[in-house]
Amino acid sequence: MSDTSSEVRRWIRPCTVIWLVLMALTLVTLGIGKLGLSGTGVVAFIMTTTFIKGQMVADYFMGLKQVRWSFRIITLLYMVIVCGLILVAYMVGLNG
Amino acid sequence: MTHTANEKAALPPGDLAIWFFIYAELLVFGILFLLYAFARSNNVELFNSSQDLVDRTSGAANTLVLITSSYFVVRAVAAIREGKVQLCSRWLLATIGMGGVFVVIKLVEFHAKFSAGISLSTNTFFTYYLSMTAFHFMHVLLGMVILAAVYLKNRKGGYSAAEHRGVETGASYWHMVDLVWIILFPLVYVMR
Numbered sequence: 001m002s003d004t005s006s007e008v009r010r011w012i013r014p015c016t017v018i019w020l021v022l023m024a025l026t027l028v029t030l031g032i033g034k035l036g037l038s039g040t041g042v043v044a045f046i047m048t049t050t051f052i053k054g055q056m057v058a059d060y061f062m063g064l065k066q067v068r069w070s071f072r073i074i075t076l077l078y079m080v081i082v083c084g085l086i087l088v089a090y091m092v093g094l095n096g
Numbered sequence: 097m098t099h100t101a102n103e104k105a106a107l108p109p110g111d112l113a114i115w116f117f118i119y120a121e122l123l124v125f126g127i128l129f130l131l132y133a134f135a136r137s138n139n140v141e142l143f144n145s146s147q148d149l150v151d152r153t154s155g156a157a158n159t160l161v162l163i164t165s166s167y168f169v170v171r172a173v174a175a176i177r178e179g180k181v182q183l184c185s186r187w188l189l190a191t192i193g194m195g196g197v198f199v200v201i202k203l204v205e206f207h208a209k210f211s212a213g214i215s216l217s218t219n220t221f222f223t224y225y226l227s228m229t230a231f232h233f234m235h236v237l238l239g240m241v242i243l244a245a246v247y248l249k250n251r252k253g254g255y256s257a258a259e260h261r262g263v264e265t266g267a268s269y270w271h272m273v274d275l276v277w278i279i280l281f282p283l284v285y286v287m288r
Contacts, residue, residue, distance in 0.1 A: 004257065008174045019167040023160055026281075030156035033286035038144075046282045053278045061166050062271045068104045074119060075275075082126045082279065089133035090287060093140045 011063070018056045025049050043090045051083040109173070110265035118272045121235070125276045128231070129283055132224045139220055144288045146221035149214070154205045155285035158198050159277060162236075165194030166274040169243070169267040179257030181250060188247040188263075191270065195240040202233050225284055232276060239273045242266045 029046060058075040059065040065072070108115050136143040172187035209226070216226050246266040249255065255263050 005178055008177050012171070012174050015167065015170050019163065022163045022278075026156060026159045026163065029159075029282050029286055030152060033152040033156075036288070038288045043287055046287055050279055050282050054275055057166065057271055057275045057278060061170050061274070062268055063109045066105055067108045068106055071108050071115070075122075078122055078126060082129055085130050086133045086279075086283060089130070089137045092134075093137035 011060075011066075015060050018060050022053055022056060025053055038094075040091065040094060043094070044087060047083045047087045047090075051079050054079045054083075108268065110268040111261055114265045114268055118268060121272060122276070125228075125232075125279075128224075128228050129279060132228065132283065135220055135224065142219060143221045146219060146225075147285070147288060149209075149212075150225065150285055151205055151208065152285045154201055155281050158201050159281045161194050161198045161201065162274045162277050165191045165198070166271050168194060169270050173260070173263055173267045176250070176255050176260040176263045177257060181253065181255065184255070184263065185247060185250050188243055188250065192240055192243050192247065195236055195243070195270075198236055199233070199240075202229070202236075206230075228280060228284065232273070232280060235273050235276070239266075239270045242269055 029049065032042060032046065055076065058079070059072070062075075064075060168187050168191040172184045172191060175181075175184035175187055206226075206229075209222075214222055214226075216223050243266050246255075246262050249262060
């Protein structure tokens with residue numbers, strides 16, 4: 001096996017696992033929606049899983065895990081700020 | 097991927113210009129998401145009752161479709177990095193096909209809303225819901241056009257194991273479309 005083939009396989013294997021994890025987390029989110037669950041814990045759980053899903057796409061599918069931090073940190077900060085502020089807005093709504 | 101497992105690449109995959117475009121798009125969507133979230137905090141009852149009228153199953157189905165399409169385009173990039181041109185074309189076609197499925201599901205959803213008399217002016221929730229999902233819908237269409245152009249060039253032998261930046265560029269844009277929907281789905285369809 002060439003070095004390139006070996007590298008490609010090392011990239012594909014985790015991507016396949018992540019694809020399945022992303023599908024499973026989406027079904028969990030749908031279940032929460034179908035049950036009409038709400039509240040601080042539910043919103044925090046959904047935003048946490050959304051953050052994890054977004055990071056998985058950025059790091060593995062986009063390949064940013066193999067790129068220097070100067071680029072990788074942009075999507076990380078984006079997910080932290082957007083998910084964090086959405087959470088804050090929902091907390092304001094729940095407590096307001 | 098020309099770097100080793102321990103060596104990080106200086107630049108992300110694909111053309112650098114697409115990454116500036118991706119970051120700009122993420123910023124625009126991020127602002128829209130926050131506008132929605134803070135608008136909701138002042139109208140919780142209205143947003144919750146209106147959210148009951150959206151089709152969560154369609155939203156989830158489209159999430160599964162986009163995630164799968166994103167995985168397919170990963171396979172297309174992997175194939176071309178190994179010099180497997182035909183295999184790359186097949187994965188690109190599968191990705192575009194999944195994009196088509198997304199479009200059909202979304203059009204059925206839009207049709208159902210408009211048939212029920214719901215429009216941009218119905219209330220604040222539907223202004224955001226229709227604007228954000230339609231804006232994202234246009235990005236899906238643009239992504240499909242980009243991937244179709246990449247597919248056609250690949251079929252003509254335009255990419256190889258040594259030169260495949262165009263495939264990575266199209267794939268990066270498509271992942272951005274997926275990433276945005278991953279936030280949009282729970283925000284608009286589920287969280288209450």
